[in-house]
Amino acid sequence: MTDAARRLTALAGVLLGSPLPVRIRAWDGSEAGPPDAPVLVVHHRRALRRLLWQPGELGLARAWVAGELEIEGDLYAGLDAIGGVLWERAAAPAAPRPSLRDREVRRAVRELLALARPLPAPAPPPEEVSRRSGARHSKRRDRQAISHHYDVGNDFYARVLGPSMVYSCAYWHDGGTLEEAQYDKLDLVCRKLGLREGDRLLDVGCGWGAMAVHAAREYGARVTGITLSREQAVHALKRVAEEGLADRVEIRVQDYRDVRDGPYDAVSSIGMAEHVGAARYGEYARTLFGLLRPEGLLLNHQIARPPEPDEAAYRIDEFIDAYVFPDGELSPLGSTVGRLEAAGFEVRDVQSLREHYALTLRAWVRNLEAHWPEAVRLTSPGRARVWRLYMAASALGFEHGRLGVNQVLAVRPGPRGSAPLPLRPREWTG
Incomplete structure (x- = not known):
């Protein structure tokens, strides 16, 4: 057992600059995070690879579409919790951001890379629009x-x-x-x-x-x-x-x-x-x-x-x-x-x-x-x-x-x- 959920919760707090507002259940069966919070189920470490290769909403969405992530229980509460973090960061561009100059952040990135085993980059799920020909809005x-x-x-x-x-x-x-x-x-x-x-x-x-x-x-x-x-x-x-x-x-x-x-x-x-x-x-x-x-x-x-x-x-x-x-x-x-x-x-x-x-x-x-x-x-x-x-x-x-x-x-x-x-x-x- 790797206790992946505890490690992910700690790493997310460092990289986001604030505690993760959901409970995590990882692919190894471990759980960590606030006991009464919505549960984010990470079925496969491939979801982490997607986030490393494509940080933000698109990486999360690809993992969701592929069935590597899901929210257990109240879907809206889970999306609200995760979306709240993303929107707060987007709405406050001047707020301090974790920097790779910070030794703790560099350590967290290295540990996340080891946990995700990120190579090669996962192929996007097939529902994604891969080809559009012609000028935009032709x-x-x-x-x-x-x-x-x-x-x-x-x-x-x-x-x-x-x-x-x-x-x-x-x-x-x-x-x-x-x-x-x-x-x-x-x-x-x-x-x-x-x-x-x-x-x-x-x-x-x-x-x-x-x-x-x-x-x-x-x-x-x-x-x-x-x-x-x-x-x-x-x-x-x-x-x-x-x-x-x-x-x-x-x-x-x-x-x-x-x-x-x-x-x-x-x-x-x-x-x-x-x-x-x-x-x-x-x-x-x-x-x-x-x-x-x-x-x-x-x-x-x-x-x-x-x-x-x-x-x-x-x-x-x-x-x-x-x-x-x-x-x-x-x-x-x-x-x-x-x-x-x-x-x-x-x-x-x-x-x-x-x-x-x-x-x-x-x-x-x-x-x-x-x-x-x-x-x-x-x-x-x-x-x-x-x-x-x-x-x-x-x-x-x-x-x-x-x-x-x-x-x-x-x-x-x-x-x-x-x-x-x-x-x-x-x-x-x-």
Whole structure:
């Protein structure tokens, strides 16, 4: 017995500069750390090698995806404890850091190397995005990125998202079930857009067709839904046919930059703009502006991050980029509003749904855990672990204010600035 857990706990305290806030159970069966803390199970010393070769979140994520690390018991408490240490260090760049000039730190590094046996570097788990061709946010590369995330299998997503098949923040204004909250979100969007019988709606990033079906069935709109995911389009077309709405809803596998059949009365973009990228956002906003008729409305539903003191120093999350949303980029709310205004839009309303997304993500995690054997069978153990980790960690991000999500309602002004009189918030919420 090597008593690896005790050694790891001591070494982590030296290298992090503070005690490790979790209890460790190591591959040799040993345990160490606070008795009432969440338990981090290190199944294999290979997890240490990953951290040595790739320190930080990506190394931890690779070990998690490979099944070399897991949290026993309350997943959220464990992630909160570990994430708290990482965020405190990131939020205090001026704080003293352990230095290799310190003799105790050098000794800890040598002991960790001996414990990990770090050569050779472990290969990343297979779910990682290894190849992306073409310029960032070119049409070709965007198709590759969307396929990686969404073409995982409709049956898998059905286990996670539930019957609604809506993959964006629900609206929990009256509590209730996930299905009810997703219905209420779709209805909220339709009311904000003021949809009426016969209105033409373009749903950008239509997913599995829930918004298109809702707008056509409940409001009589004529809807064009576009997506880059072929699997989403197959499901959406089947859904439209089953609802008897083929005369009102068209689903296309199409890039938003290739839509040429405007003008539309309204545009909804729900959880799609995160894929656009900062460099392309002006083009995105101008394209949607050009597709609307004068006095037409845009509802842009988008995840946001807090602004950085130095925006040029912003770095994309390595785990999310490698395993979840390749090439995805988050922007501060102010940047999004500014770019929409620069394209010619007048912003009429902004509503934050931050806490609603935390509730939504926790519901998705419950669904995934309840259908775990099926989820693993439909994808792979690694892919299922990716989804569980990113959704649980994201829920904490929304709860702690590290992430936000906002609905921005904007109008393309008509002649001399004319625009429809917006509904009052109480009329939106019912």
